Amino acid sequence: MRLTRASRALPSVFLLSAASAQSTSTDAPAATVTPSGPSQPASIDNYNWYGCQTEATGTRALNSYTYADDGMTLESCRDFCNAQGTTFFGTEYGRECYCGNKFQSGSVSAPASDCNQLCAGDSLQYCGAGNRLSVYALNGTDIVSVTSATPTPVPTTFPTGWTAQGCWQDGPNGRIVPTYNAPDNDNLTPQSCAQLCDSLNYTVSGTEYYKQCFCSNAIYNGGVKGTDDTKCNTPCSGDSSVNCGGAGYITIYSKGTPQTYQPPVVQTSGLNGTWTYQGCYNDNINNTRSLPWQLFFPGTMTATVCLHQCAQFGYAAAGLEYGEECYCGDPGDLTNAGSTKQLESDCNIVCAGNASAICGGGSRLSTYFWTGSTPLYVFHYPQGTNAGTYSNLVGGVVTPLMTMQSITGKVTFLEKWGTGAANSTGAYELDLSQTSNFTRAWRTMHLKTDVFCSAGLILPDKAGRQLTIGGWSLDSTYGVRLYTPDGSDGVKGVNDWQENVSVLKLQRGRWYPSAMVMTNGSILVVGGEIGSNDKAEPTLEILPTVGPYLYMDWLARTDPNNLYPFLAVLPGGGIFVGYWNEARILNEVTFETTKVLPNMPGSVINPLSGRTYPLEGASVLLPQIAPYTDPLGVLMCGGSTEGGGEALDNCVSIYPEAATPRGH
Numbered sequence: 001m002r003l004t005r006a007s008r009a010l011p012s013v014f015l016l017s018a019a020s021a022q023s024t025s026t027d028a029p030a031a032t033v034t035p036s037g038p039s040q041p042a043s044i045d046n047y048n049w050y051g052c053q054t055e056a057t058g059t060r061a062l063n064s065y066t067y068a069d070d071g072m073t074l075e076s077c078r079d080f081c082n083a084q085g086t087t088f089f090g091t092e093y094g095r096e097c098y099c100g101n102k103f104q105s106g107s108v109s110a111p112a113s114d115c116n117q118l119c120a121g122d123s124l125q126y127c128g129a130g131n132r133l134s135v136y137a138l139n140g141t142d143i144v145s146v147t148s149a150t151p152t153p154v155p156t157t158f159p160t161g162w163t164a165q166g167c168w169q170d171g172p173n174g175r176i177v178p179t180y181n182a183p184d185n186d187n188l189t190p191q192s193c194a195q196l197c198d199s200l201n202y203t204v205s206g207t208e209y210y211k212q213c214f215c216s217n218a219i220y221n222g223g224v225k226g227t228d229d230t231k232c233n234t235p236c237s238g239d240s241s242v243n244c245g246g247a248g249y250i251t252i253y254s255k256g257t258p259q260t261y262q263p264p265v266v267q268t269s270g271l272n273g274t275w276t277y278q279g280c281y282n283d284n285i286n287n288t289r290s291l292p293w294q295l296f297f298p299g300t301m302t303a304t305v306c307l308h309q310c311a312q313f314g315y316a317a318a319g320l321e322y323g324e325e326c327y328c329g330d331p332g333d334l335t336n337a338g339s340t341k342q343l344e345s346d347c348n349i350v351c352a353g354n355a356s357a358i359c360g361g362g363s364r365l366s367t368y369f370w371t372g373s374t375p376l377y378v379f380h381y382p383q384g385t386n387a388g389t390y391s392n393l394v395g396g397v398v399t400p401l402m403t404m405q406s407i408t409g410k411v412t413f414l415e416k417w418g419t420g421a422a423n424s425t426g427a428y429e430l431d432l433s434q435t436s437n438f439t440r441a442w443r444t445m446h447l448k449t450d451v452f453c454s455a456g457l458i459l460p461d462k463a464g465r466q467l468t469i470g471g472w473s474l475d476s477t478y479g480v481r482l483y484t485p486d487g488s489d490g491v492k493g494v495n496d497w498q499e500n501v502s503v504l505k506l507q508r509g510r511w512y513p514s515a516m517v518m519t520n521g522s523i524l525v526v527g528g529e530i531g532s533n534d535k536a537e538p539t540l541e542i543l544p545t546v547g548p549y550l551y552m553d554w555l556a557r558t559d560p561n562n563l564y565p566f567l568a569v570l571p572g573g574g575i576f577v578g579y580w581n582e583a584r585i586l587n588e589v590t591f592e593t594t595k596v597l598p599n600m601p602g603s604v605i606n607p608l609s610g611r612t613y614p615l616e617g618a619s620v621l622l623p624q625i626a627p628y629t630d631p632l633g634v635l636m637c638g639g640s641t642e643g644g645g646e647a648l649d650n651c652v653s654i655y656p657e658a659a660t661p662r663g664h
C-alpha cells in the first residue's frame with residue numbers, strides 16, 4: 001500500500017451549506033435491500049452514500065490521501081480515510097481510494113449508474129469507474145450540493161499517420177515522453193492527446209493515469225514497451241471505454257515508429273582515445289566563465305562535437321553546459337576562475353545531439369581534459385645560454401613602422417612623416433658598428449610623403465635598393481620611394497630617399513597595399529584602399545609600370561579584411577595570395593586565379609576570422625629541405641575575429657602546391 005500526501009495547492013474551496021445537504025441523494029440505492037448482485041451500499045460503517053462524482057480539473061476531486069490496491073473494497077477505503085479523519089472517501093476504477101474534506105474545483109455529480117465498476121477486492125460492490133468516484137460522506141457532516149456533469153465532445157480520430165505503439169513503463173529513469181506535458185484534461189482520449197501533440201509538431205503522444213497527456217519526438221530515458229498491456233488500465237477521462245495508460249504506465253501513439261534513447265549518462269568512453277572526463281564543475285562564478293571560449297551547437301551538441309572543436313584549436317580543456325553549450329580553454333582556466341568539482345548529479349541536462357548523453361547542467365560544466373599521449377602543443381623555452389640575452393644597443397630616435405637591413409650592413413628606419421612627431425624626418429639609418437656613440441650611430445634621412453600604411457621591400461638588384469610604395473593619403477598613396485644604400489661601417493652615406501610623385505608614381509593610390517618581387521624582377525603591387533578607411537582599390541599593378549592595372553573580384557569582395565595580403569612566389573611559378581580567411585594561387589603572367597585554396601580555419605569560436613587587416617597577423621615561408629622537391633609551406637600566425645573582435649592565438653599553415661592542399 002502506498003500513502004501519498006497530496007502536495008498540490010487546492011485550486012478553490014467549495015462552500016459547505018447545511019440547507020443543501022443530502023440534496024443529491026436521490027440516486028442512492030435502498031439501504032434495506034439485501035443485494036442479490038453487485039450494489040452500491042447505502043452506508044459503509046459511519047459513512048453514508050453520497051453519490052457518483054467526476055474527477056476535478058487539474059487535480060483529484062478528493063486530493064488529500066490516496067492509495068491503490070488490487071484488494072480494494074469500500075471497507076478498506078473507508079478504514080484508510082477514516083484513519084486520516086476525512087469527511088469523504090471515494091473509490092475509483094475498481095482499485096483506487098481517495099480521501100478529502102471537500103471536492104476540488106471541476107468535480108461534479110454524475111449519474112449513479114456511471115459508477116459501475118466492481119471493486120477489485122469485492123465483486124458485490126461498485127468502486128466508481130473511469131473518472132468516476134463512488135463517494136461516501138462521514139455521517140453528520142454538512143456537505144455541498146454539486147451540479148450534473150455536462151459532457152464535452154472529444155476528438156474521435158487520430159491525426160493522419162498516427163498508430164498505436166502499445167503500453168510502456170514510464171520511468172524509472174525519468175519520463176519517457178517528456179518534452180511537453182499538457183495540463184490534466186478531464187476529457188482526455190488517446191485521440192485528443194495525439195491531436196494535441198501533432199498540432200505542436202511532435203511525433204509521439206502518450207496518455208497516462210486517466211487524464212495526463214505527454215508529447216515528444218522520441219521515447220527517452222530507456223523506455224521499453226511493456227509485454228503486458230493490462231498495465232495500461234486507467235480509463236481515459238474523456239472515454240472510459242478505452243484506457244489512457246495506468247499508474248506508471250503510458251499508452252503511446254506516434255507518427256511512424258518512434259526512436260528510443262537510453263537513459264542519459266555522461267560520456268566517458270569513445271572520446272577519440274585522448275580525452276578524460278574530470279567531473280561536473282561550476283561555471284559563472286562571479287559572472288566569469290570558467291572556460292573562456294563559448295560555442296553553441298543547437299540540435300547537434302555531443303561530447304565528440306565539442307571536444308573535437310576544442311582540440312582542433314589546441315585547447316586542452318572542454319566543458320559541456322546546458323545541453324548545447326560548449327566551452328574551450330586550458331585546464332588552468334578552471335583553477336583561475338575558482339571553479340571546482342560539484343555534485344555529479346548537478347550535471348543533468350541531456351545533450352542536444354544525443355538524448356542518451358549528459359551535457360552539463362545549469363551553470364555546470366561536464367568537464368574533460370586532453371590526456372592523450374601526444375599533447376596538443378608543447379612550448380619550448382630554451383634555458384641558460386641557449387635562451388640568449390637582451391642588451392640595449394643604442395638609444396633610438398623613432399619607433400619605426402618599417403626597418404630593412406641594408407646591403408651595407410646598416411639598418412633603415414622608416415616612420416610616419418607629416419603625421420608623426422614634429423621633429424621627425426621620417427627616415428633614419430643606424431650604423432651597427434657605432435652603437436657606442438649615439439651621434440655616430442644615427443644618420444638622419446628624409447622623406448617627402450608619408451610612408452604610414454605603405455608597403456616596402458628590397459629590390460633584387462646589385463645595389464640592394466630599397467623600395468616603398470603607397471602610404472597615408474593623397475600623394476602619399478601614390479608614393480614610389482627608392483633608396484640606394486651607401487656608406488660603410490663608421491662612414492655615413494650621402495644617398496637619401498628619392499621620390500617625386502610628378503615623375504614616378506603608382507597608377508592607383510593605395511593605402512595598405514602589399515608588394516612582392518616577381519621571378520622576372522618586376523614588382524607586383526596588390527590591393528589596398530584609395531585612402532584611409534576609404535573605398536577599396538581591388539586591383540593589381542606592376543612596377544616598373546606596364547600595361548593597365550587589373551581588377552580582382554576577390555579583393556573587392558573581401559575589402560577591408562584583405563588589406564596587407566600575404567604574397568609569395570611558389571616553386572611552381574604561381575603567386576600565392578593569403579587574405580582574410582581565404583587563399584588562392586594566381587598565374588604569374590595573366591594573374592588569373594589558377595587554384596582557389598581551402599579557407600583558413602579561424603578562431604575556436606568563429607570560422608570567419610581573418611589573418612590580414614584589421615588586426616594583421618604575420619606570414620613566413622616554411623624552411624625547405626634538400627633536395628627541395630617537397631611542396632613549399634606557408635605559415636600564417638595571428639589575426640583576429642571579424643572586425644578586430646578577438647585576437648587569434650593560433651597559426652595556420654598550408655602547402656599550396658600539394659595535390660590536395662589543406663589549411664590547418
Ligand SMILES: *[C@@H]1O[C@H](CO)[C@@H](O)[C@H](O)[C@H]1NC(C)=O
Pocket residue numbers: 043045046047048139140
Ligand atoms: C448517522 O447519524 C445519525 C444521528 O446523528 C444516526 O441516527 C444514524 O444512525 C447514523 N447513521 C449511520 C449510518 O451511522
Ligand SMILES: *[C@@H]1O[C@H](CO)[C@@H](O)[C@H](O)[C@H]1NC(C)=O
Pocket residue numbers: 199200201
Ligand atoms: C509546425 O510546423 C509547421 C510547418 O513547419 C509550422 O507552420 C507551424 O508553425 C509549426 N507549429 C508549431 C506549434 O511549432
Ligand SMILES: *[C@@H]1O[C@H](CO)[C@@H](O)[C@H](O)[C@H]1NC(C)=O
Pocket residue numbers: 265266267268270302303304354355356357358
Ligand atoms: C550517445 O551517448 C551515449 C552515452 O554516453 C554513447 O554511448 C553514444 O556513443 C553516444 N552517441 C553519439 C552518436 O555520440
Ligand SMILES: *[C@@H]1O[C@H](CO)[C@@H](O)[C@H](O)[C@H]1NC(C)=O
Pocket residue numbers: 272304308311312
Ligand atoms: C580524433 O582527434 C583527432 C585530433 O583532434 C582528429 O583529427 C580526428 O578527426 C578525431 N577523430 C574522430 C573520430 O573524432
Ligand SMILES: *[C@@H]1O[C@H](CO)[C@@H](O)[C@H](O)[C@H]1NC(C)=O
Pocket residue numbers: 285286337338339
Ligand atoms: C567572488 O566574489 C566574492 C565577493 O566579491 C569574492 O569574495 C570571491 O573571492 C570571488 N570569487 C572568485 C573565484 O573570484
Ligand SMILES: *[C@@H]1O[C@H](CO)[C@@H](O)[C@H](O)[C@H]1NC(C)=O
Pocket residue numbers: 396397398421423424425
Ligand atoms: C624629437 O624630440 C624628442 C623630445 O625632445 C626627442 O626625445 C627625440 O629624440 C627627437 N627625435 C628626433 C628624431 O630628433
Ligand SMILES: *[C@@H]1O[C@H](CO)[C@@H](O)[C@H](O)[C@H]1NC(C)=O
Pocket residue numbers: 437438439440
Ligand atoms: C661621439 O661622436 C661624435 C662625432 O664623432 C664626437 O664628437 C663625440 O665626442 C663622440 N662622443 C663620445 C662620448 O665619444
Ligand SMILES: *[C@@H]1O[C@H](CO)[C@@H](O)[C@H](O)[C@H]1NC(C)=O
Pocket residue numbers: 500501502503
Ligand atoms: C619633381 O619633378 C618635376 C619634374 O621633373 C620637377 O619640376 C620638380 O621640381 C620635382 N620636385 C621635387 C620636389 O624635386
Ligand SMILES: *[C@@H]1O[C@H](CO)[C@@H](O)[C@H](O)[C@H]1NC(C)=O
Pocket residue numbers: 518520521522542546547588589590
Ligand atoms: C614580368 O611579368 C609580368 C607579368 O607577365 C609582366 O607584366 C612584366 O612586364 C614582366 N617583367 C619583366 C621585367 O619582364
